[in-house]
Structure formats: structure tokens, C-alpha cells
Amino acid sequence: ATHFKIDGLKAAIEGKEILKGINLEIKGGEVHAIMGPNGTGKSTLASALMGHPKYEVTEGAVTLDGEEVLEMGVDERARAGLFLAMQYPSEISGVTNSDFLRSAINARREEGKEISLIKFIRQMEGKMKELEMNPEFAHRYLNEGFSGGEKKRNEILQMMMLDPKIVVLDEIDSGLDIDALRIVANGVNAMRSEERGFLIITHYQRLLNYITPDFVHVMMQGRIVKSGGPELAERLENEGYDWVKEELGIVD
Template structure:
């Protein structure tokens, strides 16, 4: 059981610029994969393409969720099939309370005609919020509106905890977090680690990986995975930067 990305090519729909150029990656259940890479390597594009954002077009390749191709699915179907995307920049939805938003997402997973039980829902919501040290006032506040950067990221993790996806893709979840918030968010993610769930952690900095320790680290350069290693690779990248990988690619190309 895995989320399998095969030879994925994707471009920006409006300009035609190709961003992902034959990306291969398999995230097994129970594993945490990290993707690191320099700016512009396609990290955020990958998360948006996996989520089905209309700004991008897939021109080649497959994404199989436990064997089922998700590329033909609408964004909401992908979510219900078990893919979760934690946004780098979570959107504000004015006038819609956080509690009603998460409730609508859970309601969408129930069979037609079945209503979410309110008491159980709030009990679970409060339990997860306590885990993330989120004040109860965030249930009534509009989704992400006026939240600080750290509060928005906690709110992403809260949604993940509530929706219990099969595969979670965390896009730069560490950006904008101070060290305390980083620990809290990481605890939330670690609490979700299980043999039934796979993670793809996209990050620019090694710091996050001290708290969410990955099983595998990949380096994304120019829209392709160019290097794969264990968790120590993250430290190596932190120390040496990305240039040595770029040099390797150049050397391989000229050889």
C-alpha cells in the first residue's frame, strides 16, 4: 500500500512552463518521506499537483493511491480518497467558523442522508485542539482569519488530525513557526504516525526534520528527485547546501 508517483510531468497551465519533469517517488504506508530542495525546484508545485490545483496541468505520468490513479479525480474526491494537503499558506475563509468548516469536511465523508453527531464531533475536536494547545476560541473564529502564521499551521495540523488521511503532504509546515510552535506541530504529526499512514514532508530547512524524523530524504532539483538517502542526508544538505548535487547532475550530463 503506497502513494506512488510515476514519471510525473506537470506545467503551469497559464504559461506552459514545465515544473515537474519526470518525478518518481513512492511513499509507503508507515513511512515518513521528506523532500528538500532549493527554491524553485518544484516542491510546492508537487504538493499542488497532488492536490489537483487548477493552475497546473499534468502532461505525463501517474499518481496511484493504493493502486488507484488519482489524477482523474477532482480535488475534493482526492481528499475523500485519503490525500491530505497541509498548505504552506492556508487560506482565510471570512465568515465561516473553523468548527463549521471542519464539520463540513467530515460531513462530506459520510454517506448521503447521514448526519455528523454534534456532541461526539466537538468532543473529538476539543481533544485534538488540546493536543495542539489551541485555545477553544479558535472553534468560533473564522477559518484562519486574523490567525498568526503559527496559528494557521496548527490549524492545518488540526484538520489533519480530524480528517485522518491515508497520506499527508505537509508543504513547508515549519515556515513561520517559532521553536515552541514547531515542537507542538511536530508532536501533532508524530501522534499521527502509524503503519496505516504515509507522510510526505516538504521543507526547505533541515530543522523540522529534527522533530519529525524521516525514514527517507529526497532531494528535488529541477522538477526531479536527484538524490535519495536516509535521515542523515538532511544534515549533509544543511551543512553543504545543494550545489554539490547540482554539480553531480552537471557532471553526469557531460559524462
């Protein structure tokens, strides 16, 4: 069974410590949400998990099914089954969406076991329909001229096609209107399974009305300071973060 573990993770940007010891365990079948005020290190966590070179991991360990993630390169992480939307380049000219997706799928397969073109196209067309994407999208250059909502849908399409074990989504809801949000959330919900775990990072509770998490964690000043169930997200939406600070004696 899928088991993702973040153990005492510390990370710095340009010598400044941002993550101050993150502990989190995600098992197959679980959806975890991380919420927190702006500037608290949520995106830094996603970037450190992705292996972004700008973020220096100074302490801690991350394992996926017992394998050391922090020792893997970005591509290796993807092959091991870690999906981070941001690891995909924002724009590559001359590469169509469909070419990119097919090579990403094949990069995760053994040589000689590449997906057949027909099977790939059939799968992609099916998923695009689920996401209410315009079929011409397949032939557009990756992310070139995509609107914010189109990029998000495309990230969900990539996730569906790559069939990862652990999915990390950072602010997947930002800039989405309510219809796009519903479609993206349906895409995520359709991918929930016993073999797959999710880490959903969001500033707003709104997304969690559509994707009900099993666990909600509050991040402040580079640490997870409080964990609970979905009711915690509702309380944060209604009352903001001040009560958490007061409860824990956090001064900023």
C-alpha cells in the same frame, strides 16, 4: 495497506514545464521528506497532487491504493484519503473553523453516517488541547486574522480530524517559532501509523530534527536527483546543495 505512487509526473505552469518526471512511492507507515533549493518545483508538486487548476499535468500517473488520483476532482481526492494542507481555502468569511471542519469530515462519510455533534466536539476539543490551541479558535471564522503559527496549527488540527491515508505538508515549518514548531511536529508524530504515509516538503533541515523521516529525497530542477535516509538531510544542512550538483554534474 496504504500505497501512494507517483509515476513519471510532469507538470507545467503557463506552458513552462516545471516538473520533469517525478517518481516516488510512499507506503503506509513511511515518512518521506523532500528537500531542495528554492524554485526547484517542490510546491508545484504539492499543487499538482492537490489538483490546483493553475498547474497542468502533462504526463504521468498518480495512484492511491490503485485509484487514479489525477482523474479525481479536489474534493474527491480528499475523500479518497489524500490530505494536502493547501487544499483548504485561505479564508472564508461567515464559516467558523468548527463548521468547516465538521463539514469536511462529513464530506468524507456516507450519507446517514455523519459524525454526531457531540462526538465531533469532544474530538475537536481533545485535539485542540494536544496542539495547545486556544478553545475560542473553534468559533473563529476560518483563517480570518489567524497568525502564521495559528494557521499551521489549524492545518495540523484539520489533518488530525480528517484521519487521512496520505498527508502532504508543504513548508509546514515556515514562519514558526521554536515552540510552535515543536507542537506542530508533535502533532505530526502523534499521527504516524502503519496505515498512514507522509510527504514532508521542507526547505530547511530544522523540521527534520523533530520529525525523523525514513527517506529523504533531494529535488532539483523538477526532478528527484538523490534519495537516502535522514543522514542526507544532515549533510545538506551542513554543506548545502553544491556537492549534490557537483556529484551529478548539474549546472544552473
